[in-house]
Amino acid sequence: MLQYYPLTHPQKRVWYTEKIYPCTSLYNIGGSVRIKGPVDFDILSKAINIFIKTNQGLLLKFTEQNGEIQQYLSDYIPIKHEVIDFSQNPEPVVAFEEWIDREAKVPFNLEDEFLFYFALFKIDQNDNGYLAKYHHLICDGWSFNIMTEQICENYTKLAQGGFIDDTPQKSYLAYLEREREYLSSSRFLIDKQFWQEQFKTIPELSLTKGLDSIASKRKTFTLETQLSMQIKQFVTVNKCSLNTFFITVFLLYLYKSTFLEDLVIGTPVFNRSGKKEKDIFGMFTSSMPFRFKINDRDGVGKLIADVNEKLKKYYFHQKYPYDNIVEDLELSKRGYNNLFNLCVNYYNIKPNLLLNEMPIENAEFHNGCQVYSLELVIKDWLESGCLILDLCYKEKDYSPEQIDAMYVHIISLVKQIINNPDRNVGELCLLDEQERERLLNQYNGTAAEYPRDKMIYELFEEQVVRTPDKIAVSFKEKEITYRELNNKANQLAKYLSSRLGGEESFIGLFTTHSIETIIGILGILKAGKAYLPIDPYYPPERMNFILEDSGIKTILANIEIPKNAHFTGKLVNLDEQSLYSGDVSNLGMLNNSDSLVYLIYTSGSTGVPKGTAIKHRGLVNYIWWARKMYIDNDDDIFPLYSSLSFDLTVTSIFTPLISGNKIMVYSNNEEEHEYALYRIMKENKATIIKLTPSHLTLLKDLDNRNSSVKRLIVGGEDLRTALAKEVYDSFGGDIEIFNEYGPTETVVGCMLHKYDPEADLRVSVPIGVPAANVQVYILDRNLNPVPINTIGEMYVAGDGVVRGYLHRPQLTRERFINNPFRYGSRMYKTGDLARFLDNGTIEFVGRADRLVKVHGYRIELGEIENILLCHPAVKNAIVLDFGEQTDKYLCAYIVPRDEIAIDELNNYLQKYLPSYMVPLHFLFLDEVPFTINGKVNTEALPRPEREVVEDHGLEVYGNGKKEALIDSMCQVLSQKGISTRHDFYRLGGDSIKAIQVAARLHEKGFKLKVQDILANPVIEVMAQYIEPFQILNEQGICEGDIEPGPIVFWFFAQEFTNPNYYNQSIVLEFSQNISTEKLAVIFRELIKHHDALRINYNRQKGKLFYNNKHLTRSFTIPEYDLSTSSPAAQIAKMNFLAERIQSGFDIETSLLLRACIFNLDQNKKLLMLTAHHLVVDGVSWRIILNDLNEVARQFDTGQDIQLPAKTSSYQKWAETLKAEALKYVRKDIHDEKKYWQSVVNKEFIFQYDFDLGPDFIADSETIMIQLEEEATALLLSKANTPYNTTTYDLLITSLMRTIKKHTKNGSIVVELESHGRHDSLTEVDISRTVGWFTCLYPFYIELKGEEISCHIKEVKEQLKKVTNEAITFGILKYLVKDNDLATEKRGLRFNYLGDFTRHLSDDGPFVLLTEQVGKNYDRKNSLTCLLDINCFISGGKLTGMLTYSKRKFKSETIESFAASFVSHIREVLGHCLKQDKIEFTPSDFDMVSISPAELKNLFG
DSSP states (O other), rough: OOOOEOOOOHHHHHHHHHHSTTTTTTTTEEEEOOOOOOOHHHHHHHHHHHHHHOOOGGGGEEEEEEEEEEEOOOOOOOOHHHHHEEETTHHHHHHHHHHHHHHHHHOOOOOSSOOEEEEEEEETTTTTEEEEEETTTTHHHHHHHHHHHHHHHHHHHHHHOOOOOOOOOOOOOHHHHHHHHHHHHHHHHHHHHHHHTTSSSOOTOOHHHHHEEOBBEEEEOOOHHHHHHHHHHHHTTOOHHHHHHHHHHHHHHHHHHOOEEEEEEEEEEEOOOOHHHTTSSOOOOOOEEEEEOOOOOSSSHHHHHHHHHHHHHHHHHSOOOOHHHHTTTGGGGGGGGSSSEEEEEEOOOOOOOTTTTEEEEEOOOOOSOSSSSSEEEEOOTTTOOOEEEEEEETTTTTHHHHHHHHHHHHHHHHHHHHHHHHHHHGGGGOHHHHHIIIIIITTTTOOOOOOTSSSSHHHHHHHHHHSSSSSEEEEEEEEEEHHHHHHHHHHHHHHHHHHOOOOOOOOEOOOOHHHHHHHHHHHHHTOOEEEOOTTTOHHHHHHHHHHHHHHHOOEESSSSSOOOOOOOOOETTTOOOGGOOSOOOOOOOOTTTEEEEEEEEEETTTTOOEHHHHHHHHHHHHHHHHHHOOOTTTOOOOOOOOTTTSSSHHHHHHHHHTTTTTEEEEEOOOOHTTTTHHHHHTOOOHHHHHHHHHTTTTTSSSSTTTSOOOOOEEEEEEEEEHHHHHHHTTTTOEEEEEEEEEEEEEEEEEEEEOOOOTOOOBOOOOEEETTTEEEEEOTTTTTOBOOOTTEEEEEEEEEEEEOOOOOOOHHHHHEEEOOOTTTOOEEEHHHHHHHOOTTTTTEEEEGGGEEEETTTTEHHHHHHHHHHSSSSSSSEEEEESSOOOGEEEEEEEEEEEOOOHHHHHHHHOOOOOGGSSSSSSEEEESSSOOOOTTTTGGGGGOOOOOOOOOOGGGGGTTTSSHHHHHHHHHHTOOOOOOOOOOOOTTOOOOOHHHHHHHHHHHHHEOOOHHHHHOOBHHHHHGGGGGOOOOOOOOOOOEEEOOOOOOHHHHHTTTOOOTOOBBEEEEEEEEEOOOOOOHHHHHHHHHHHHHHGGGEEETTTTTTEEEEEGGGGSOOOOOOOETTTTTHHHHHHHHHHHHHHHTTOOOOTTHHHHEEEEEETTTTTEEEEEEETTTTOOOHHHHHHHHHHHHHHHHHTTTOOOOOOOOOOHHHHHHHHHHHHHHHHSSOOOOHHHHHHHHHHHHOOOOSSSSSOOOBBGEEEEEEEEEEOOOHHHHHTTTGGTTTTTTTTHHHHHHHHHHHHHHHSSEEEEEEEEEOOOOOTTTTTOTTTOSSOOOOOEEEEEEOSSSSSOOOOOOHHHHHHHHHHHHHHHHHHISSSSGGGGGGEEEEEEEEEEEEEETTTTSSEEEEEEEESSSSSTTTTOSSSEEEEEEEEEEEEEEEEEEETTTTTTHHHHHHHHHHOOOOOHHHHHHHHHHHOOOOGGGGGGGTSSHHHHHHHHHOO
8 A cells, every 4th residue: 555745845835836827847957977988878877777776755745635745655667768879860969959948848747757867878889878858856966966977886786797786775754854854943943034134125126027938048159278277376365165165156146237236145055964865866945045144345356255144144044945935925915925026056076977987977967947937056066177057947037148247247257356356346347458448438429519618609700700690580470581580689788787796696587488488597697697598387386486596687577576575676578678788799709618508496305496507518519419419491480389498498498599590489377278289280380399208199199291390309398109109100200200319407408319110119218328428337335336227327437517505515416426436527426227138228127216115026117117108008007106115105197098907007017017116006197197398297287195994893803903902991091991993092192102102002913003193093994004013023132242323322421420320210109019029020020021121331442232140140129217307307218228229230231221119108119110221211111110010910810920922132122223234325315414404403492591611420410390281281191182283282282382482592402302213113023122212313393483383384294294204313323424414412301201101000019209219320420411392191291390500590591491391381381271172283194295375274
């Protein structure tokens, strides 16, 4: 009777993948063994049969039993092997290779059949051998070598008449038992934890969607002998393996070609233990993911050493099955079946090279299929010592040319590494010298003559001389000749010159399109000034910003300036005829070619427009080139119809004016603008139109076959090929379409491509080649050129690069950088992604800022649009992202060509894209709305409405998420009857309570981010963000060093006289009787559970560390009987005794937590707890008190002590912060740094009364303020409704109003102290972690006027803006060590510790008191601020503790300030309670961008 066995994990992976791709050669492995000599085929066949008989792994067959795949051992049957004779073929080797290729692709029948095939062959008398083909279920690469050795040995013995024992040897089935033992071992759990830690997050490149196509090819490259020897010598010197070397090289290649630094590749692992398993034929090999993060500042030698070290760690855990890793990470739920799609495989096992004294050669066949996109195989088995590189690739993913280029780039890296191992990673380049020369110099050979020293108006004046009577400009019924235009421009210029001082650089132009607009531009230029176009239809905010930022004092206009415009300068009416009188002669040269010609404001990434200043030389270079490119007829006519503030119009104005052509002006007023292009086409006079792709869509459905237009110049957006083809066909092919690329910063256009309907078949029309005197580079993050077909960021250099941005020196320095390829020139960082194509043209890929992250995945929105546009029913498509970072989603806007259902679009996209790239919403439009500049008006697109889930009761969440949330809320907020309609803030919630709610949910097996609680206060909505949570945090004892975080750096930077004495203390009153002995046991449990309580300081290393010696030491609680003393004496003695305990810490050796008990009388007993601040903060005390209460309860009821699972350790948090700091060093965080630098540099003085020298704790005094219980209740609830605020918002508002009154200054800077436990660090969960996480950061606000409502809204918005970024300040200042933030200013500090009332249950053994005993700080230590305000709620009352220096302030000053603070709190409360409506602010609508003005319009 047959005995069935389960599959091993390596076999299962193969079986299930085979089921996805049935009847293919995907898992065929093997090759030919060629014997260089005459062979006896009968002996060879017998040698093979003995090999089959003695290795039971070959006799395994597979069958499905009750839906389960199982294997069984079949009987051995001798096989007669066929002999294929190629020797009679005219080309025997070719015929042999073709046969091998065919056989390699023949699939096996998997069920109940042998999964091997042998055949013998003859090529000639001295070239014979056998083919061995196996299915991967029974064989791996190591087994192939076992086969070669055994068959060689069998043949030799048989040929020499020797004896062979053919009894079966070690069986593969024995491995099954060893695998079962491993799966139930502790080692299995250790390995599992290791892999889960490695892949808590998954890098972008690592994920690969399971695609239908598995067809693949292989290209083999043999390295030169010299290079092979150099590599081997290099790895010997650097003490690494060839495997490590090539894995490093491949990682570097990926890093350089993808710009991704966090990479995952796959590598096969041996997976055999001991000599026994090494001798067994069978399938042992598994795949192992290898994750590595590249640091481009590391030297190559260090990188190789780091890869080597990490590989060792990974190999140590290699036994854990790869399919388990995939299953543990739930990749299938995301639509993926692998952690990686790129592999490196290294073969270094040289087979036995002799069979009966005859040489043999092994050659591995390629089966034509593979799961992974690309596999690099390194082979070191040739007699010559030459290394072989196989690149196996999916045909769908790579072309043969790309593989050839990849090999060249890999070899280029290899040579750079071995020639200079001390180079930094950032300095390495993929290119060899030949390709580098082509990309940097040949493609940029654009030098051309042009009048570089002339101004644009000089060229116009020269044209006037040539064609004085030709019509230059027409508008409606009016026309003006070149002479008349020049005369009027000269008269205007002389008027301007006579009335303006030389100090004015810019003159504004505020016009609707007319002939006077052209006169105005020329008049300004001839007067030696630069023109600044201001669009009359700009929103008031943008218009006023431009007026103020540019500082213009004169505006030329032909319409009325809006009344709300902030302009008080000179207004010149261009329609005033008196301007055009007097001398008409040219003025001469009032400036030079380096002078500015115009200033255009473009949109900034921060929402603030930036003024781009263009020089005459740059404009002349562009227009001179444009004339050659676009004009071939003296009668060509350019229409002027788009906004002057869009530099697209520069082409339409100056190109004809220096060429003798005509401008036809079209009105751009609001009533007619939408149809301007239609009017141009209808009048049928214009021949050359400059327009955007969005405008182009208006033409594609017209019949343009008889149009006067012969040339379209398209710019401003990506031009899709489908659109170009439709427009081309609408003109019957009688049209030239030029795709012109160029940011404003490089003067209109710097690249050009003429559309070719036959050749341009990609999704987008290329942007072409550089214009005259322009250089274009596509570079990586280290400014190295990237190879052809590789995406990089585009940089533009040459005569067209502008001066920079007006009043934005920092941004100018960032975007306009020195050109490393041409000495003395600058280049502009465009922010556009592009790649060189094989023919040397450049293809635009997308904006770098159109790369968005949705749920952690990096997405190029243009990629989704391109796939949508390929659907026959889609005419146009726009994809946008919405929502906050934690709740991003995509929306697709579709202009349909035919009727199509959303489901159909959804299914269509699912075929080509991973699920996270499929939009959540689809909205249908009649047409895409445009801005006045002809670009897509995203603001005018309708916003998708998020679906509101109706509350149908708890059954909506079958897994109990909602119940768990409400239960946690009730516990934390000490309230009953909370429903899904309640608002967290209205219930008294704050950020501290949010942490507690998250911690409670964590205990119940759910995860909810603190940020999601705060951002979604309505419980119904909040519940949608809850996820089931599998606890992966280490539950054992933490050990080792702890990297110092920002607050620890801050602490030691204070250089306290006595750093051992800097504590936090609390006082509890016993409400139940509990013995001191029992209490000591409880604290030992807490010290064991909360690792941070065992932290000490290593002065030599400058680091904290876990001192686990404290685990073996007793925890003593001294008890003092003060019952016989008077109340006054009790207080004095408690202070004395407490201070003695508080002052007794040594941060290097002591347990930094102590306790003592004061017996005051028979019914009153107090417990004082003190801890050094290095181990606790305000949130930590809540956690400790909660656990103290819980353990005491368990003790009382006789239960086993069991605390909730640990969250991430303080050590892990510190490591994550350090990793963040490294990211900050590498990435551009200019906006964040600039903000914090601006705040630090603010001048704000909190005046003090006198200065009596340094400030010490001994010189401090503390006064207490309190708000009665009723007012506190309002502060926690109703007062927050009118402005949708938090308690913190109202307290800060009150404080800022107090400071403003005290200092008579509304521009205020204070230091805020927060808990520091922000969700921005997604890798860690510290909701239940004890430690010092505090965050200190400067807070700036400018309070205008006196209105309380305005102040509340200003404070709320500013707090919302900076709170989540507060941790960034600490990282930049202390971990990145940004010198610009190093300034220390001691002023006023504020901290709101939250509500302590509700964290101990009513039936617990303790009550928290507000009273303090002893001193928390050494009197000789310096004060860290001059006025420290700590507010908290205890016993239902808001309490404030104001600690100040008596060497700076009179007591009456602080008492007055404190009283004023309380008064302002009451005033703010009173104001809020009087409001009968809700006033929203922009932060209430974080899903959309909305201004205060828009809110006012919406809500009145």
